[in-house]
Amino acid sequence: MNWFTAPDYWLSRLVFQRALAAVYLVAFLTAALQFRALLGERGMLPISRFVTLVPFKRAPSLFYLRHSDRFFATCAWAGCAVAAALLAGADSELPLWAGILLWLVPWMLYLSIVNVGQTWYAFGWESLLLETGFLAAFLGNDQVAPPVVVLFLLRWILFRVEFGAGLIKLRGDACWRKLTCLYYHHETQPMPGPLSWFFHHLPKPLHRVEAATNHVTQLVVPVLLFTPQPIASAAAALMIVTQLWLVLSGNFSWLNWITIVLALSALRLPGSAPSVTSAPLWYEVVVLAVAALLLFLSRHPAVNMVSRRQVMNRSFDPLHLVNTYGAFGSVSRERFEVVVEGTLDDVPREDSEWREYEFKGKPGDLRHWPRQFAPYHLRLDWLMWFAALSPAYAGEWFGALVERLLENDRDTLRLLRRSPFPPDTPPRHVRARLFRYRYTSWQELRRTGACWRRTYVREYLPPTRLAGVAQRP
Template identity: 55%
Template sequence: MIFSWLGTGDYDVAREVLQRGVAAVFLIAFLSAADQFPALLGEHGLLPVPRFLQLAYARKQPTVFRWHYSDRMLRLIAWAGVAVSASLVAGLPQRIEPWLTTVLFLLLWLAYLSIVNVGQTFYGFGWESLLCEAGFTVAWLGSSTTATPLTTLFLTRWLVFRLEFGAGMIKMRGGPEWRDLTALYYHHETQPMPGPLSRQAHLLPKWFHRSEVVGNHFAQLVCPFFLFAPQPIASIAAAVMIVTQLWLIVTGNFAWLNWITVVLLFSGISDGVWHTVTPSWAWPVAAHTASTGGIPLWYAVPVLLASALLVYLSWWPTRNLLARRQLMNASFNRWHLVNAYGAFGSVTKRRDEIVIEGTDDPAGQSGWRAYEFHGKPGDPARVPRWFAPYHLRLDWLMWFLALGAEGGGWFDMLLVRLLQADRPTLRLLRVDPFAGRPPAFVRARVYRYRFAPRAEKRETGLVWIREDRGLLVPPVGARAAR
C-alpha cells in the first residue's frame, strides 16, 4: 500500500539540505566532544562526569553513561558519531532504503543526547537541545527512494517557528533596549564571542543599528508565520530569515546556532523556487531524480507515529510562547524534544573580561603573564577570530562568569589545573605563557573592554581598549590549591 497523500516531490532539494546540513552540525558537535569533553568533564576534568553520576538526578537522565563512564568510552562514541555523520553528509545512506537513514539519525540523536545529559553547565546551551530536536525530526524525512513526508516538513517549520518567534518574544518581553531600538548600539561589542568583523559592525552609525533591530523584529516576529503560507510566500519568508542569520554569522560567533537555523529554514523553500533562482549545478545530485511515488505503508506508519509524538509534545512549548513569564532555552522532557528557545532577552551594556595570569616568581610579587584563550578577548591588540560553528565551551563560560554567573566549582578547578600545568587543560587554551611548566602562583583580574574607535586604533594599534577593574581571585599557589 502506498501513502501517496503523505509524500511530496516538491521538496527534494530541501530534504537533501536538511539531512546533510544537520548531519554536518552533528559531525562538528562530535568533533568538539572528542576534543574538549575529557578535559572539561572527563574522569579528571573540571566537572567530572563520574562524580555527577552519583547524584540521583543524573541517574534518571537518558544516557548510556548512567551505567558506566570512561574517557575512552566517550571518545569511542564521539568518533563513531563523526563517522556516521560523515556518511550522511556524503549522502550515502540516503541512496538506500529510508529505514537506514532514519536509524542512523536516531543513533546520532541518542548518542549526542547521552553526552548532553551529562554535560552539566558546559552543555547547558540552547543549541544543544536544538541539535537533538533537529536530529530526531529530520530522521523521518525518508530517502531518495521515497517522497518527502509532508508531516516532517511541517514539523521542521514548526521547530523554526518556535526558534525564531520564541527569540523575538523573549526580546519584546525583555530589556527596553529591544523596544526603543537601541539594543544593537551595544550587542556587537558585548556579545559572548566577537568575530573579526564585530568591531566594524559596532562602529556603524546608530541609524544602521536601529535598522538592524527593526529587521530583527520583522524576521523573528512576522516572517515565521509565513513559513506556513502557500508558495512562493513561504520561500520568500525563509529567504528573509536566512539573510538575517547570515548577518549574525558574519558579525559574531554563536557556535552552530545560526548555521543550523539556516539549514532548517530550507524546509520552507520548494524545489520550484530553488530551481528558479539557482543554476542547475547548485541542485543536490540526489534531488535531480525526485521521487514522487509516495511512501510505503511500512515507513508511513512510523513517520506518522513520530509526527503524532512531536505534535503531542508541542503543548508545553506552545503554552510557554504565550506565557507572560516565558522560559528561554528550556526542555520540557528528558529527551530534548520540542523545546523552547530564545536568546538575548536583554543586552549587556558593558563588557567585562576575566584574565587569568600566572607568575613563576616564588614570592608572587612580579612577572605576571596572561593565559590566552582561543576565542574570548584577551590581548588588546589581537583581532577576534572566527570559530563558529565550532563551539569553544570554556571561552563561553568565561563570558558568563564575567557577568556574575556562579562558577559551580569549575573555575576553581581550572585554576588548580593551571597550577598543575595539566596538559589536557592547557590544550584548551591558545597561549600557555609558561610553555608547559607549572607557575608558582595564578590569579584572576577583571578588565573592562571596549572596541577602539577608528582614530584610537590608528594611534595605538589596539583593537580593544581596556581598563583594570581589580582582582577577582588574589594570587593562589599550589599549596593553597591543595
C-alpha cells in the same frame, strides 16, 4: 502517496539532510577535541561524579553504562564518522528502515553527551540540534518523497526558534523596544568575530534599522512559513539572509547555522524529482505516531511563548524532543573580562612578574584581533564570558580551572591559545582580575593597532597556589 508526501520537496530534503549532517559533524568534533579537560576523568566537571548524583531517568545517557575517557572518545569519534557518512549520502544507499536507524545513531550519541555535559552543554543550540536531528530521522531517503507532516514540524521548530526569540526580546530589555540594543550588542556579545568591531562602529541610525529588521524577521516573517508557496519560501529565504548577517557579526557556535538548515527545509527548490515508490504503510504509521507525540509535547513551548513569564532555552523532556528557545532577552551595556594570570614567585606581590594566559576566542591581548570560530564551539571561552558577568556562573568549575593551570595540565592548556609557562615549569600562583573592555575608536586603531582598550575593575580571585606545595628554599 498524494496526501502523505510532498515530491516537490525532494531536493529541499536532500540539501537539508546534508547540511544537518555537517552541523552534527562539527558538534561531535567539538566534543572529541575538548572533552578531556571539561568532562573527562580529570576534567573540571567529571562525568563520573555527575552520574553518581543524577538518576538515569533525568538524564538518559550511554555514559551511565560506562564513563571512561576512552569510551567518551569512542562515542564522539563514532559520531563524527556517522555524521560524515550521512554527509556523503550513506542513508540514501540503505533501505528506508535502515536509513531511519542510521539517522537516529548521531541523535542518540549526542543526546548522551548533552545529558551529562552539565554547564558546558547548557546552551539552546544543543537542544535545537537534538530536536531537529530526531525529526530528521523520519524525513525518509531517496526511496520515498518527504512526508508532509515532517516538513510541517520542521517549520514549527523554526517558528518557535524565531518567534520565541522575538517575544523574549520585546518582553525583556527595554532597549529592544527603543531599538537601541545594537548600540551595545556587537561590543558586549559573548564572543566577537573578525567583523564585530566594524559592526559596532556602524552609524547608530543603521543600528536602529538592524533592531527593527530583527523584530520583523522574528515576529512577522515566521507566520508566513505556514502560508502557500512561494510566500513560505520567500519567508525562509529572508530568515537565511538574516542569519547570514548574524554569522558575519559574531561567533554564535552553530546557532545561526542550524537555523539556516531548518529554513532550507521550507524552501521549495527547483528540480525534477527522481522516481520514488509509494510510502509503505509501516512508514506512514511510524511517522504519524511520532508527529502525534511531538505535537502533544509541543503544548509546553506553546504555553511558554504566550506566557508573561516566558523562559529561554529550556527542555521539557529528558530526550530534548521539544524545547523552547530564545537569545539575548537582555543586552549588557558594558563588557567585562576575567583575565587569568600566573607567576613563578613563591611569595606573590603586586610587582611580581604576572604572565597572562591567552584564550582562543575571548578578548585578552588588546592587539589580538578576534578570529572566526563558529560553527565550532569554544566552550571554555563562552563560560568565561558568563563568569565575567557574575562569579555565580563560575562556581562549579572555575576553581578546577585554576587548579589545572597550577598543574600545567596538558589537556586544559590545549583549550587555550597560549600558556605563558613552559610545560615543565608550572606557575606557583594563579590569580584572576576583572577588567572592563571597550572597542577602540578608528583613531586609536590607526595609532596603536589595538582593537581593545581595558580598565581594571577589581580582583576576581586572589593569588592561589596548590594545597600542600611547599615553597622553594
